Amino acid sequence: MPELPEVETVVRGLREPLIGHTILGVTCEQSRTIRHADMATLAARLQGQTVTGVNRRAKYILCELSGGDLFIVHLGMTGRLYVVSDDSHWHADRWAHVILQLDGGQQLRFSDPRRFGFVSVVSNFAEIAPNIGPEPLSDDFTRAGFAEKLKRHHKAIKALLLDQSFVAGIGNIYADESLFRARIHSLRPADSLKKAEIDRLYAAIRSVLEDGIARQGASINWYRKVDGTTGEAQDHFDVYGRDGEPCLTCGTTIEKIYVGGRGTHFCPKCQK
Numbered sequence: 667m668p669e670l671p672e673v674e675t676v677v678r679g680l681r682e683p684l685i686g687h688t689i690l691g692v693t694c695e696q697s698r699t700i701r702h703a704d705m706a707t708l709a710a711r712l713q714g715q716t717v718t719g720v721n722r723r724a725k726y727i728l729c730e731l732s733g734g735d736l737f738i739v740h741l742g743m744t745g746r747l748y749v750v751s752d753d754s755h756w757h758a759d760r761w762a763h764v765i766l767q768l769d770g771g772q773q774l775r776f777s778d779p780r781r782f783g784f785v786s787v788v789s790n791f792a793e794i795a796p797n798i799g800p801e802p803l804s805d806d807f808t809r810a811g812f813a814e815k816l817k818r819h820h821k822a823i824k825a826l827l828l829d830q831s832f833v834a835g836i837g838n839i840y841a842d843e844s845l846f847r848a849r850i851h852s853l854r855p856a857d858s859l860k861k862a863e864i865d866r867l868y869a870a871i872r873s874v875l876e877d878g879i880a881r882q883g884a885s886i887n888w889y890r891k892v893d894g895t896t897g898e899a900q901d902h903f904d905v906y907g908r909d910g911e912p913c914l915t916c917g918t919t920i921e922k923i924y925v926g927g928r929g930t931h932f933c934p935k936c937q938k
């Protein structure tokens with residue numbers, strides 16, 4: 667599933683083709699791809715609006731519209747957003763459930779084979795996701811606040827990092843990579859972490875996500891950038907997807923276990 671670095675990369679890629687452009691029409695099918703609005707409402711609230719900004723909150727893409735509404739996209743597992751010309755050969759994309767016709771002869775398409783993603787139009791982001799935690803790369807995510815919240819949870823630290831109300835945007839990949847970089851075992855109860863470990867984990871979360879953004883996300887399955895090309899983060903993983911391979915730090919074989927039902931990769935020697 668696309669996580670913070672992948673969604674951030676898509677957001678950055680959408681700004682140039684979308685900002686300043688007006689939505690002339692909407693083609694969509696009523697399906698679970700549209701949430702919090704029906705098809706007619708979605709089309710009526712988007713048509714004639716100009717995109718004034720494109721931003722990210724957690725794993726959501728927020729297109730700000732001139733009338734004050736937000737057009738929201740969540741990529742789910744297999745969602746892709748891309749901008750193509752009207753006559754593009756991409757017209758054969760049978761998974762393009764929502765198409766926004768833009769001025770200038772371009773289309774924004776949301777394509778999603780497995781349909782876990784969705785689009786919506788709201789006046790306020792809280793209508794979609796009222797309980798999202800702090801953005802880990804923003805000033806809202808402080809070392810002191812992080813330490814304080816960890817003390818209140820006894821569950822496995824890996825499971826807590828995946829909880830979007832605890833901290834926003836982290837999924838399976840970047841949780842595993844952060845815990846490796848911080849040298850903390852995935853099953854450690856959150857409230858058992860010592861100050862030095864908390865400091866390492868706080869720094870690791872930020873650096874792992876920043877590295878992921880710099881490498882334009884991880885294309886391990888469906889994720890692609892807006893221009894259709896792949897990110898490079900998958901070529902630099904320390905542990906994710908590397909079970910059975912040697913740890914790049916100590917040579918010990920990387921193991922895979924399940925934490926809260928999610929495949930979890932770690933080095934049994936480096937992560938205590």
Ligand SMILES: [Zn+2]
Nearest residue numbers: 913916933936
């Ligand atoms: Zn190791």
